[in-house]
Amino acid sequence: MSSTVITNIASLVTNDPSLGGSALGLIQDAAVVIDGDRVVWTGESSKAPATDNRVDAGGRAVIPGFVDSHSHLVFAGDRTQEFNARMSGRGYSAGGIRTTVAATRAATDTELEAGLVRYLAEALRQGTTTLETKSGYGLTVEDEARALRIAAAHTDEVTYLGAHIVSPDYADDPAAYVALVTGEMLDACAPHARWVDVFCEKGAFDGDQARAILTAGRAKGLHPRIHANQLSYGPGVQLAVELDAASADHCTHLTDADVDALANSRTVATLLPGAEFSTRAEWPDARRLLDAGVTVALSTDCNPGSSFTSSVPFCIALAVRDMRMTPDEALWSATAGGAQALRRTDIGRLTPGAYADLAILDAPSHVHLAYRPGVPLVSEVWRRGRRVA
């Protein structure tokens, strides 16, 4: 294996808090040394060890690749009309998912895979080097299992979301659908997934159903995560903490008790401002969570219905402008926070031993991601030690 130094970095985000300063572990006039697929050294340019290859970053900033810990990318069809109607004044409810379910069931494997590959490439170009994705638009044993099979061919972070909504085929008998999700469907899906998820919300699954689904998943070796407290107050966050879920996602409507529970747990609060943007909904209160000591991650929730963006930089800009996160906090949440929401320590940071997953920005610092919203600042992406975009 050959070693490479990326040098002349104006500002390097390592996310190594032991370097002092902010949690970002910033190093000015820095270098990163990569050997194979890993980072082996970071520090000041002038102190970098000798390597086989040298890349000059030209005074640009380098950040860890984004870890997008929440997306729904195995789907077919389009919901442009629904978005258009919503932006013309109609509300959002969980039911729109059925439109995508019908289109996804009708699609071939090749069509589903081509869509996933396209969105993964789109995310990669914008700096995302790890992307979690879910099933949840099949809602039959065969369609959920094939979604996970397709996802698992392209990412390690695959989530079984048979409990996205009650399948329209079981509209009159939700209990029978929960039995399917925790029985035959789980058996078919567990081999292809790492995580189990449930949409705990009015119109989807209540607290008891969600507990049954996550507990059954856990018994099959899947680790829980949960769509919680997105559209209304509810039991999702408390359930996430009770079950030691890696993450409670959305967290838009929280009581003080919910915030306390998160602050006293290992469960990350993953905020998904693309969803609030695309549904014109109230923002999650990131400041309240951060001030209470909750670990916050920032992800896209990329899906065709409620947040059709694959851009983490866009979510960072929203979080800074509208959710009162500082640029440092937002960058941390979209990298190290996402890694923590996936219980990973080998990504989301640029420290010796971590994967060499990074983005070079066409800017002198990461602050420009929010300072220059909508501008394609990601100029190079490296994944596993290789330049990929």
Ligand SMILES: [Zn+2]
């Ligand atoms: Zn989601």
